Structure formats: structure tokens, C-alpha cells
Amino acid sequence: xxxxxxxxxxxxxxxxxxxxxxxxxxxxxxxxxxxxxxxxxxxxxxxxxxxxxxxxxxxxxxxxxxxxxxxxxxxxxxxxxxxxxxxxxxxxxxxxxxxxxxxxxxxxxxxxxx
Amino acid sequence: xxxxxxxxxxxxxxxxxxxxxxxxxxxxxxxxxxxxxxxxxxxxxxxxxxxxxxxxxxxxxxxxxxxxxxxxxxxxxxxxxxxxxxxxxxxxxxxxxxxxxxxxxxxxxxxxxx
Numbered sequence: 001x002x003x004x005x006x007x008x009x010x011x012x013x014x015x016x017x018x019x020x021x022x023x024x025x026x027x028x029x030x031x032x033x034x035x036x037x038x039x040x041x042x043x044x045x046x047x048x049x050x051x052x053x054x055x056x057x058x059x060x061x062x063x064x065x066x067x068x069x070x071x072x073x074x075x076x077x078x079x080x081x082x083x084x085x086x087x088x089x090x091x092x093x094x095x096x097x098x099x100x101x102x103x104x105x106x107x108x109x110x111x112x113x114x
Numbered sequence: 115x116x117x118x119x120x121x122x123x124x125x126x127x128x129x130x131x132x133x134x135x136x137x138x139x140x141x142x143x144x145x146x147x148x149x150x151x152x153x154x155x156x157x158x159x160x161x162x163x164x165x166x167x168x169x170x171x172x173x174x175x176x177x178x179x180x181x182x183x184x185x186x187x188x189x190x191x192x193x194x195x196x197x198x199x200x201x202x203x204x205x206x207x208x209x210x211x212x213x214x215x216x217x218x219x220x221x222x223x224x225x226x227x228x
Contacts, residue, residue, distance in 0.1 A: 004157075033215070040123065042203060042218040043158070058215065090157050102148070103216060105157030 003027065006091050006106035012114050013078065013085065021076045021109045023091035030096055032074035033103065036060060037088040046089075049074055050096070078111060086113050118206050120219025128227050133191040135222045137204035140185065144206040148216075149178065149189050152201045161202070162189070194226045 004025045013019045025032065031050045035043040045058030049068040063082025068074055074093075078085045088110050094103045119138045127133050137147075148163035164171045164178040164187065171178045177190040191198055204219040 006157075035218075040220060042120070042220040043216075044218075045215055048215055092157075102160045102163075105150075105159065107157050108155070 004091055004093055004104055004106035006089075006109050008109060009107065011109055011111045013111060014114060016080045018077055018079050019111065021078070021089055021091075021111070023074045023076065023106060024072055025074075025091075025093045025104075026072060027093055027104060028071070029093035029104070030071070031094045032068070033092040033094075034058075034064070034066065034074070034076045035090045035092065037090055037108075043090065046076065085111055087111060118204060118217050118219045120204050120222060122222060123220065124223045124225070126225045126227065127194050129194065129196060131194050131226075133189075133194045133198070133224055133226070135189045135202055135204070135224070136186065137188065137206075137219050138184075138186045139206050139217075141206070141208065141217075142185070143208035144217075145209060146207050147178070147180065147187050148205050149176075150203045150205060150218075152203065152221075158203060191224075194224075196226045196228050199224055199226050 007022045033048040034046040037043050044060050046064050047058055047066045049055035052068055052071050055066050055068050065077045088108050090108050091106045092103045121136050149161045150158035151161045152158040162173050162176050164180050166182050169180050175192045180187045202222045205216045207216045
């Protein structure tokens with residue numbers, strides 16, 4: 001089945017730790033995205049990538065980092081510099097830029113700071 | 115310029131009723147307006163989308179109405195069913211500059227009572 005797989009589904013982070021969220025897609029999409037979802041705030045763009053080895057900051061990139069070494073993979077690292085990381089994180093992909101058509105989302109990772 | 119404003123934040127309707135969710139945008143570079151449906155603990159999925167060359171698009175019980183001059187668009191769910199209970203997000207994107215990535219509204223939590 002084609003789709004986007006995010007792992008883990010739940011993640012707990014201690015203060016000061018870096019954690020990495022995984023996102024893999026087998027849709028052969030060029031573009032991939034990371035969004036953060038908080039209650040009442042919709043989805044906010046963290047980073048996006050339109051091609052391998054290239055990525056751009058979104059609206060709330062501070063405290064996050066990404067890499068795009070393979071077309072299928074776009075991991076997100078939440079660093080200790082992110083002061084309020086507790087949120088629901090969503091990965092998405094699309095054929096090209098999302099304005100051209102549908103963005104497909106993964107099932108999300110819920111990150112909690114303990 | 116990037117903001118998409120969505121209302122209401124929550125909506126309760128009776129089974130068989132009409133659900134109406136409204137969105138407004140500022141950036142005239144937007145030319146793609148999708149609606150996404152999200153169930154609890156899941157990623158959003160595309161429900162229906164419209165481009166500004168038409169004023170209305172209907173797919174089954176779901177209709178998007180688009181008013182380009184007012185920079186507003188809305189989702190109408192006819193004959194609402196309990197299975198429609200979910201969070202709905204409007205979004206917008208365009209073909210130029212910073213508008214190329216999807217900007218989401220803050221979401222509407224819809225509850226359809228049996």
C-alpha cells in the first residue's frame with residue numbers, strides 16, 4: 001500500500017534531549033513537509049523540502065532541524081532549543097509544491113515533554 | 115498576508131442538518147483552496163478543493179462556495195451525519211513566492227448529534 005509512515009506514534013522527551021521523528025513515503029513524491037499541530041492553532045509549517053538534499057524553513061523552524069538524504073525519507077529532529085515541543089507532529093508529501101494538488105499526510109507523532 | 119481565518123471554532127448540528135464552515139484570506143496570490151478532514155489521532159485527509167475559476171464545487175454532500183471578490187470560501191455539508199464528526203481545516207496556497215506552501219486555518223471541530 002502506498003502512503004506515508006510516521007514513527008513512533010507516541011514519543012516522550014526529557015528536558016534537554018534531542019529527539020528524531022521519522023517520516024517515510026513510498027508515493028514517489030518530490031515534496032515533503034513537517035507541520036506542528038496545537039489545539040486551536042491549525043497546522044503550522046516547520047520545514048519543507050522540494051528535492052533531495054534541499055530544504056527550506058517554514059513559519060516556525062526555530063528549534064527544529066531536518067535532512068533529506070533520500071527521496072523517501074524526511075526525518076525531523078526536535079532539539080533542546082525548542083522550548084515548547086509538546087505537540088502533534090504531522091508529516092506530509094505531495095507531487096510537487098502543495099499548490100499543485102493534494103498533500104498526503106501521515107498518522108502523526110504525539111510528542112510529550114516529561 | 116499569509117493568514118487564513120476560519121470560523122466557527124466549533125459547531126454542533128443535528129443529524130440531517132446543514133453544517134457551514136467559513137474561511138477568509140488576505141493573500142491575493144492564493145489560487146488553490148482545499149478542505150481537509152481530520153479524525154482524532156489521525157492525519158488530515160483531503161476532502162474537496164476548488165480553484166478560483168469557479169464559484170462552486172460539489173462532491174456528494176460536500177460543497178465549496180467561493181467568493182473571489184470578498185476573498186472568502188466556505189464548506190457546506192448537507193444532510194450531516196454522525197460519521198462527519200471531525201475537525202475540518204480550510205487551507206490556501208498559490209503559485210508564487212511564499213504562497214507556494216499550504217497555509218491552514220485554525221480548524222473547526224464539528225459534532226453531529228444522532
